[in-house]
Amino acid sequence: MKTTKSIMATLGAALLLSGCATQTALVNSSPKLNNAPQTAAYSKSQSFYVSGIGQQKTIDAAEVCNGADKVAKVSSSQQPKDILLGLVTLGIYTPRTAEVFCR
Incomplete structure (x- = not known):
């Protein structure tokens, strides 16, 4: 019972500290960029394994936004659900979320 509590406390601390x-x-980078929408035109979780070492994924942002001049920004993030999955699998499966924002 004490072991379970310590494991749960360790997992909780790791989740809070990450x-x-x-x-x-x-x-x-133009003044119009400040008016870029705050919701992503494209948002998808991408799968990586063994902490993503040496792996890459490609998204054609120009295709998503119907032209390279319409791309405002792109981002790749590790959201709480991604971190949790990485912790549960001990870093074997480490997803990241990719987003493309258009003007």
Whole structure:
């Protein structure tokens, strides 16, 4: 019983101490960029294995936004659900969420 409590406390502390990591690239840096929509035109969870070492995924943002000039920003983030799945699988499965924002 004491072991279960310590395991749960460790998992809880790891979840609380792990932050959400986000990388964002602003594609078109113009004054209109501030008016970019806050909801993603494309949002999808991407699967990576063994912490994603040496792996990459590609999204054609120009195709999503119907033209390269209409792409406002792209981002890749590790959301709480992604972190939880990584913790549960001990880093074997580590998904990330990719998003594309259009103007």
